[in-house]
Amino acid sequence: MLSMRLLITGGAGFIGSHLCDLFLHQGHEVICMDNLLTGRKANVSKHFGNPRFTFVCYDVTHYIHVDGPLDYILHFASPASPADFERLAIRILKVGALGTHKALGLARAKGARFLLASTSEVYGDPLSHPQREDYRGNVNPIGVRGVYDEAKRFAEAMTMAYHRAHGVDTRIVRIFNTYGERMRADDGRAIPNFITQALAGRPLIVYGDGRQTRSICYIGDMIQGIARLMEAPINTPVNLGNPHELSMLELARTIVALSRSSSRIVFGELPQDDPKVRLPDITKARQLLQWEPVVGAETGLQRTIDWFRRTGIA
Ligand SMILES: NC(=O)c1ccc[n+]([C@@H]2O[C@H](COP(=O)([O-])OP(=O)(O)OC[C@H]3O[C@@H](n4cnc5c(N)ncnc54)[C@H](O)[C@@H]3O)[C@@H](O)[C@H]2O)c1
Known part of the structure; x- marks a missing residue:
């Protein structure tokens, strides 16, 4: 080129x-x-x-x-x-x-x-x-x-x-x-939320019943x-x-496991017009x-968790 x-x-x-x-x-x-x-x-x-x-x-x-x-x-x-x-x-x-x-x-x-x-x-x-x-x-x-x-x-x-x-x-x-890597810790999206919560040992807040699905790239x-x-x-x-579709609950559980965190998972109120499915x-x-x-979810999430840990942003 x-x-x-x-x-x-x-x-x-x-x-x-x-x-x-x-x-x-x-x-x-x-x-x-x-x-x-x-x-x-x-x-x-x-x-x-x-x-x-x-x-x-x-x-x-x-x-x-x-x-x-x-x-x-x-x-x-x-x-x-x-x-x-x-x-x-x-x-x-x-x-x-x-x-x-x-x-x-x-x-x-x-x-x-x-x-x-x-x-x-x-x-x-x-x-x-x-x-x-x-x-x-x-x-x-x-x-x-x-x-x-x-x-x-x-x-x-x-x-x-x-x-x-x-x-x-x-x-x-x-x-x-x-x-x-480089997502903002305070950006409000599920993955940085969950990672910062898991690394700080705070509960992970899953909205609704956690069955709504997302795909993550x-x-x-x-x-x-x-x-x-x-x-x-x-x-x-x-x-x-x-x-590849996964539920928010699965995502939260995976992040807890990959970050070797002792955080609990709790449920919060679903935001307005939150899409139930997205694939x-x-x-x-x-x-x-x-x-x-x-790149599979576990590999990508592990790299992202390591980055948050390394940069001390979480
Ligand atoms: N991250 C995702 O999952 C995702 C999904 C769908 C679409 N997108 C699109 O991709 C693009 C980038 O998203 P991102 O996740 O990197 O978000 P981001 O907030 O990290 O990046 C957006 C950038 O745009 C800049 N910006 C905003 N308004 C501006 C303006 N008026 N003039 C100049 N700069 C301005 C911001 O300062 C920021 O650096 C966006 O257009 C977003 O809608 C992202």
């Missing part, structure tokens, strides 16, 4: 920073643009001083200017944790709508390819299981989760409109729950899938995630990208 110049919005976040690592490792030039709303400079600080890396602290809901050519824009800026859906409601809507518009405008101006980080949340609380890309979703637009779900649905619509109206070469990845698998989609000529959305159908990714996750 020739050397590319890429802009990654949200590049100091969890997934964005792993993408920065991957592309720098492959010899590309990376501009990481992030306003550090939910990301951390520490996620990318090891690249400071690398002449192929630039960090720009900037809010992408405003007009974006980048000097020189760009081959690719990966639009990952957006808070993603349900814990932030109320606290950052308007900022989530703005980055999904205005931020996507600004990033697409830049892609058009530079003739760059564009990839949108969308989400399984576009399927809402799904009535179809597992979720295929042609399922249109069951979203409550005025619920607390609606700000995130609708922002991403709008972002997908805007991306397809720029593709159809202006011929921008676009990609849409619908990311299912992803976990791994290790970050290393996810970024390989994203890199493959970037190179494939597919403009319609592609699900990426792990097709990707990855047939499209398997067939068109020859991609599927290879």
